[in-house]
Amino acid sequence: KQWYQRRVAITAGVSKQDAAYNCEYVVMTKGAPEIIKSLLEEVPADYDSTHKQYTLQGGRVIALARRSLGSDVSVRDITREQAELKLHFCGFVVFSTPLKKESKAAVAMLKESSHYVVMITGDSPLTACYVANQLKITKKVLILREHDGGWRWKT
Numbered sequence: 001k002q003w004y005q006r007r008v009a010i011t012a013g014v015s016k017q018d019a020a021y022n023c024e025y026v027v028m029t030k031g032a033p034e035i036i037k038s039l040l041e042e043v044p045a046d047y048d049s050t051h052k053q054y055t056l057q058g059g060r061v062i063a064l065a066r067r068s069l070g071s072d073v074s075v076r077d078i079t080r081e082q083a084e085l086k087l088h089f090c091g092f093v094v095f096s097t098p099l100k101k102e103s104k105a106a107v108a109m110l111k112e113s114s115h116y117v118v119m120i121t122g123d124s125p126l127t128a129c130y131v132a133n134q135l136k137i138t139k140k141v142l143i144l145r146e147h148d149g150g151w152r153w154k155t
Helices: 033-037 047-056 101-112 125-134
Strands: 007-016 019-031 060-070 088-095 143-147 150-154
Touching: 019 033, 033 047, 033 060, 047 060, 047 088, 047 125, 125 143
Parallel strands: none
Antiparallel strands: 007 019, 019 060, 060 088, 143 150
């Protein structure tokens, strides 16, 4: 089983004001947009273009989704996979993390001293391309992606 899920989910009971013991259970999930997309009941038409727009501007993008489980469910008896079926998209959270002032100078100094500079990151490929461009690390971007059980370089 894959240990690196790229998402986090919680289940919470929301009490109603008129009933002390009656609550509705809700699943709330956050994670990588491409992972959350696969869990959605309905994907908004502009999901991919909006996600791409933010990552091309260097944003770190997290997708949010939720689903009501109702009040008559035993949350201990359902699996994560069952709870995260047919989620409803809530929106994106976009984090802007500007480069440190000294980053460009440090990379330039390394390049001038004949070092070969590479960037290894867990960011989205488009966010990584934006950062690499800002730091003038490369003219051509290669992304290593999993493909058909193996790995492939993509430009």
